[in-house]
Amino acid sequence: MLGVISMGSDRMKERLDFIRYYAEWVKSAPNEVWSKQQADLINSFMASARNFMLSPEEYLKMTSYREERIRSMEEDLRRRLRKYDAHELEGRGLSNGKA
């Protein structure tokens, strides 16, 4: 089955525990508070991005593997959804229109 990563490692378990903890904090914090902290972090990433050293060509080359993987998964998805068109998706309004 696609879409399942190993939960075996302590590192991944810690990551997911942190996500749960962080989400609880975001839910409890006023919008002005969580979004200010988040904006500070993201703005620092944006400042670093301005010094990004790769050319567009080099960047596209670097990301081509990931793009190819996503494209391959999309082809798998098209096949998977074709199978579901008749019985699963129809009644859910997922197959209205042309795709």
Added chain:
Amino acid sequence: MELRYERGKMEIKGKVVSQLDEFVLEFTDILEKLTDYVIVGGYVAILLGRSRGTEDIDTIVRDMKAEEFSSLYRKLCDNGYYFLNPGGEDKLYRMLKDGLRIRAAREGTVIPNIKLKFVRNHLDLYAIENRVKVVFGGRHVFISPIELQIPYKLYLGSEKDVEDALYLWEIFKDKIDPGIMAGFMRALGVRGDQYGIR
């Protein structure tokens, strides 16, 4: 997080707009004048509070005619954007028609960039026809329905994707339609039990 969420619309009052939000808002302001779009992928979780960066913003647009894409291309270029992919508008349009993604960024930069693709399957179409308008700071963007976004992230399956899925689940588990999400889980052949996503 104080979040007003009703079908098709969310409002996040008081959200501090980051430079990444601003980049997305400026681009989509141009895009939405010319076509329907929906943002999918990591930026959805970021917009809704996840604290991480991203290089690119995955965006789906309806299939366009060549002359419509030409208008978009010219409008973007006139407003200081360029396409990272080599070739002029004809080649870019052909890439989109072939199911490939093209990337646009501000002149003189590479990241962040917007990845554009045409609707390719029923899930893309569902995302665009059931997109959610997220209003903040008096402006808005359109994102994929959360009920689809969580299963799709699980389907992609990298650590980052699973973390995004879990984050969205934790934020929205009391607000989303479990029946719709379960349908997408089945269609995509994914399960979230081991991450506590049910």
